[in-house]
Amino acid sequence: MAHHAHPPHGHAGHGIESPGAAEAHSHAHTVVPMRVLVLVLMALLGFTFLTVLAASIEQWVSATFDVVIPQWVNVAVALSIAVVKSLLVAAFFMALRYDNPTNALVAFFTVITLAFFLGFTMIDLGNRDAVYAKKAQYIADGGTGYHAAGTTQAQRAREIASQESIDLIARDQPLPKHLAKFCVLEIERFHAQAKELPEYLRTFQARREHLGKNYHDDGHGAHGGHGALARPDHATPNAAVIRSGLTLPELGGKGHSDEHHAPADHHNPADHHTPAPGGDTPAQPAD
């Protein structure tokens, strides 16, 4: 803070590059040359086109030569260009290059704080698998379950989808698009392995052939705008699903009186509208 060492008065008559003689000695009053501002604007626009170009080239290469480019390449290129652009803005438009270094220090520590915040959270996320394997016995229904011991995300998603399909087919309900797609893929998978289809897939296949291709066209077609079925209830915030999350099982039961309902009832908003087959009263989770 060299400029504070100057006497507070009597500093008129300094250089002409600064605005106002009374403030002529300060770092904080440098006038950034117009040539620099124009060059920086040109560079920023150039980098903007470059980042779009890089993303397009990458997609083109990936599609034309049928290669899988790992996603980190995409992320690294896009964010590196963004960092360069930000440094240009900070250094010249925000004049940190010419300014009192205290302000640059504030900016620097802001970036450091940001790096800690992002870095440690990602370290946490990236190592969840190691933790969940030890805590698996505590994962109650309602959590994502993606990281439960011995279960991959794909296996878990398949279990959820097949259970939902079974429930809906058993109640003669139309399948939403994602479940219909899932069933078709499952049928192909079983055929490819020359295995016999499970009961619900046989039912689905037969019904699909009977009704035609529009079978799964929920929400718009003959099955009439049933919004809830158009969305997956296990991921939709508005579904009346009790989500106990990563809690002890005995804590998850609080808030609903019926302790005997099946887990599928948690997941299915359709259960609020349709009685289950066999005359049983479907369990209603209390709100």
Next chain:
Amino acid sequence: MSTLSMDQPGQADGAPAPPIHETATHAHHFRDRDHEFDAAKMGVWLFLATEVLLFSGLFMYYAAMRYLHPEAFRHGSSLLDWRWGLINTAVLLMSSFTAAAAVRDAQLGRQGWLKLNLLLTCLAGLAFLVIKFVFEYYPKWLAGELPGKYYTYPNWEDPNEVHWWGLYWAATGVHATHVLIGIGLYAWMFVRAFLGYYGPKRYMMVEGTALYWHIVDIVWIFLFPMLYLIH
């Protein structure tokens, strides 16, 4: 000899009053105008630090959700049109240029250019918002690509795409709110420039608002590739 009035110090014999930026002095608790300027500017920088931390929560949400649901984010991202993002990026970059030029004009006392650059910055901010609302927000609203319980878009491909739209609306919404505040500040400064508020000795508001505008620009510099280009 001139006679001085107690009520209007500095105005003598019907001479026009000097503009405000000529007569303003520093507050009594500062040593001099420089001291006041440096303190105010550092205050702006500390405020900008809190702004970055505000947006860092959204960046964090993006990183975590992209990590957990890559397919949902890939498909959600493919539903955005990068061309509007590119146009809006160019608009914001040019407005940052005019904001920096406005600071320069105030420092050099070029009143006409100062007013022009303040107006151009304000209009560029408005253009950003108009493009955003007309070509992005409104069609997405109609398509049901909305966050949380308002998400009714039927053609999703991954059940977690609602998270993508939550991020999209939160991040661009908070950013658009900042742009709106910046537009208000630039409109206000445009009016005050006509009243003679800004000149070589008094331009802290022009510079402070420009710093704020640049940080809003930097946030968009990151949001643009994150939302539109990473696939």
